[in-house]
Amino acid sequence: MKTKLRLDQVTKSYGSVRALRPTSLDVPEGEFLTLLGPSGSGKSTLLQILAGLTACDQGDVWIDGRLSTNTAPHDRGIGLIFQNYALFPHLTVAQNIAFPLEMRRLPRAEIKRRVARMLEVVQLPQVGDRLPRELSGGQQQRVAFARCSVYEPSIILMDEPLGALDKRLRDDMQTEIRRLHKELGATILYVTHDQEEAMAMSDRICLMNDGGIAQLGTPSEIYFRPRSVFAAEFVGHANFVAPVSETPSSKCMVRPENIRILKEGEKADTVVNAILEDTIMLGAFSRHVARLGTGERLIAVNWSDENGVPLHLGETVRLGWDACNTVMLAMEAGQ
Ligand SMILES: Nc1ncnc2c1ncn2[C@@H]1O[C@H](COP(=O)(O)OP(=O)(O)OP(=O)(O)O)[C@@H](O)[C@H]1O
Numbered sequence: 001m002k003t004k005l006r007l008d009q010v011t012k013s014y015g016s017v018r019a020l021r022p023t024s025l026d027v028p029e030g031e032f033l034t035l036l037g038p039s040g041s042g043k044s045t046l047l048q049i050l051a052g053l054t055a056c057d058q059g060d061v062w063i064d065g066r067l068s069t070n071t072a073p074h075d076r077g078i079g080l081i082f083q084n085y086a087l088f089p090h091l092t093v094a095q096n097i098a099f100p101l102e103m104r105r106l107p108r109a110e111i112k113r114r115v116a117r118m119l120e121v122v123q124l125p126q127v128g129d130r131l132p133r134e135l136s137g138g139q140q141q142r143v144a145f146a147r148c149s150v151y152e153p154s155i156i157l158m159d160e161p162l163g164a165l166d167k168r169l170r171d172d173m174q175t176e177i178r179r180l181h182k183e184l185g186a187t188i189l190y191v192t193h194d195q196e197e198a199m200a201m202s203d204r205i206c207l208m209n210d211g212g213i214a215q216l217g218t219p220s221e222i223y224f225r226p227r228s229v230f231a232a233e234f235v236g237h238a239n240f241v242a243p244v245s246e247t248p249s250s251k252c253m254v255r256p257e258n259i260r261i262l263k264e265g266e267k268a269d270t271v272v273n274a275i276l277e278d279t280i281m282l283g284a285f286s287r288h289v290a291r292l293g294t295g296e297r298l299i300a301v302n303w304s305d306e307n308g309v310p311l312h313l314g315e316t317v318r319l320g321w322d323a324c325n326t327v328m329l330a331m332e333a334g335q
Contacts, residue, residue, distance in 0.1 A: 001028040001029060001030075002028065002029045002065075003026050003027070003028060003029070003062075003065070004027050004028060004029040004030075004031070004063070004064060004154070004155060004187040005025070005026070005027040005050060005061075005062070005063055005155065005187065005189070006024075006025070006026050006027070006060075006061070006062035006063075007023055007024055007025040007046070007049070007050070007059065007060075007061060007062075008024050008059050008060045008061075008062065009022045009023070009024055009058065009059040009060070010022070010023050010024070010046075010049060010056045010058065010059030010060070010061065011023070011056060011057045011058045011059055012042075012045050012049060012054065012056050012057055013057060018211050019042050019045040019211055020042045020045050020046060020049070020056070020211050020212070021042075021210075021211045021212040022058070022059065022212075023042075023046065023059075023211075023212060023213060024059075025046075025206065025213065025216070027187060027189065028187075029154075029187055030185055030186075030187055031187055031188075031203045031204060032178070032181050032188045032190065032201060032202050032203045032204075033187075033188070033189050033190070033202060033203065033204050033205075033206055034189075034190045034191070034192060034197075034198040034201060034202040034204075034205050034206065035047065035189065035190070035191045035192075035206050035208055036192060036193065036194075036195060036198040036205050036206070036207050036208065036234075036235075037193065037207060037208030037209055037214070037234070038193060038209065038234070039193060041208040041209050041210060041211065042208055042210075042211040042212070043159075043191045043193075043208055044159055044191060045211075046208070047157050047159055047189060047191055049061060050078070050157060050189065051073055051076070051078055051080055051157055052068075052071060052072060052073035052076050052078075053073055056069070063076055063077070063078075063155070064077070064154075076155075077153055077154060077155065078153055078155045078156070078157055079148035079149060079151075079153035079155070079156040079157070079186075080148065080156075080157050080158075080159075081144055081145060081148050081156065081157070081158045081159070081161045082158075082159045082160070082161070086144075087132040087140060087143055087144060087147070088132075089131065089132055089133060090131075091131075091132075092128065092129050092130060092131060093119075093124070093127050093128050093129070093130050093131075093132065093135070093143050094115050094119070094128035094129065096132065096143060096147050097115045097118050097119070097143065097146045097147045097150050098111050098115050098150075099147060100147060100148075100150055100151045101114060101115075101150060101151060104151060114150055115128070115150065116128075118146040118149065118150045119146065121146065121149070121180065121183060121184075122142040122143070122145060122146045122176075122180070123142070123176075124139060124142055124143065124146075127139065127143075136169075137165050137166075137169060138165060138169040138172060138173055141161065141162070141165065141169075141173055142173075142176065144161075145161075145176075145177070145180060149180070149184055149186070152184070153186065154186055154187060155186060155187045155188075155189070156186050156187070156188045156189075157188075157189045157191075158177075158188065158189070158190045158191065159191045160191055160192060160193075161173075161177075161190075162174070162192075162197070170197070174197060174200055174201055177190075177201065178201055190202070195234065195235045195236070198219070198235075199219045199223070199235070202218075202219055203218070204216060204217060204218055204219075205217065205218070205219055205222050205235075207222060207231055207234065207235070209230050209234075214227075214228060214230055214231055214234075215227050215228065215231045222235050223235055223236055223255070224255070224327070225327060226238075226253070226327060226329065227329070227330075228329060228330065229251060229253075229329050232253045232327070232329055236255060236256075237255070237256050237299055238253045238255070239253065239254045239255070239256060239259060239298045239299060240252065240253055240296075241253075241254055241270070241272075241298070241321075241326070243328065250328050250329060250330055251328075251329045252326050252327070252328055252329070253326065253327045253328075253329055254321045254325055254326050254327075255325070256287070256299045256300055256301040257285075257300075257301045257302070258321050258322070258325035259298055259299070259300035259301075259319050259320070259321045260300065260302060260319070260320050260321065261288060261290075261300060261302060261311070261317050261318070261319060262317075262318040262319065262320045263308075263309070266318075266320065267320070268320025268321055268322055269320075269321065269322045269323040270320065270321055270322075270323070270326075271318055271319070271320045272292060272298075272318070272319050272320075273292075273293070273316050273317070273318060273319075274290035274291055274292050274293075274298060274316070274317055274319050275290060275291045275314060275315070275316055275317075276288060276289075276290050276311055276312070276313055276314065276315055276316075276317050277289045277290060277291050277297070277313065277314075278313065279311055279313065281304055282304075283304065284303065284304060285301050285302065285303060285304060286301070286302055286303075286304045287299065287300075287301050288300045288301075288302070288311070288317075290317055290319060298319060300319060
């Protein structure tokens with residue numbers, strides 16, 4: 001697959017703050033890649049360097065196979081959407097969407113055609129004559145997406161675009177952005193610090209920590225095969241258990257859905273006794289917290305079973321998991 005974007009050993013410091021350690025990244029054409037990581041991990045810096053809004057100290061940026069490190073932002077063929085999407089308040093929705101095309105001096109009829117099509121794509125065909133303040137937050141966000149996509153950039157960078165929206169709207173917009181991604185076929189780089197959002201939306205996740213890439217992989221690889229304690233803990237809940245063969249320099253991790261409360265006579269590769277401290281019925285699943293003799297707590301998430309043996313808080317349960325569901329993690333410095 002053709003590489004659309006490439007960062008080659010890019011670094012950035014702000015005074016004494018090292019925002020980005022030497023970082024290399026290849027993004028294939030048409031991919032939806034999410035930059036996920038805690039606050040200050042360098043996500044926005046990486047995006048700004050790709051957009052040309054921030055100059056890197058060292059390294060190179062390649063776009064479409066062309067060396068673009070010093071290319072001006074408007075010559076990079078990249079669309080940008082940020083959290084404060086700032087539509088022009090005095091222009092109608094249609095005028096807002098037409099703006100990038102007016103700047104590029106496209107013929108009037110062509111502008112009209114493209115604006116109408118974009119309004120269809122974002123499913124807002126009726127609101128072209130309204131002002132932005134007459135729209136809901138989610139609708140405004142869709143208009144921002146339309147304005148960014150109307151000149152058909154083949155790369156779209158989004159920095160926390162749903163950060164200002166409430167949960168319900170976020171969910172709707174996630175689906176919407178996925179649909180638009182498919183429809184437009186653009187390469188999308190999406191910044192979020194919300195791991196569920198990253199899981200739901202991405203072809204691959206670039207997990208960032210402390211100005212560098214901690215792990216790059218599909219949502220499933222990052223979740224089931226994290227390569228560090230940081231990755232294991234940042235995405236989902238990590239239960240740390242004693243490794244079968246004790247290696248002082250490693251930790252063993254099991255996800256909650258792979259720890260079972262064993263029924264009478266049921267077997268597993270590893271079985272431990274624990275006191276049940278809490279059980280929460282979440283509908284399809286139930287979440288159990290159980291305390292080991294060492295004082296450590298394990299979390300198990302199992303299918304709810306209406307006909308199962310009732311569990312009582314304070315009772316001793318047998319917890320079991322299989323070797324194939326454990327992940328050995330190297331300890332990082334300081335852990
Ligand atoms: N203009 C700036 N001047 C000084 N320091 C900066 C500047 N921009 C970013 N930094 C610092 O660089 C580091 C990386 O910041 P960056 O904004 O890339 O992180 P982020 O992962 O996007 O964080 P957030 O999720 O909070 O937006 C942080 O320590 C930040 O304080």
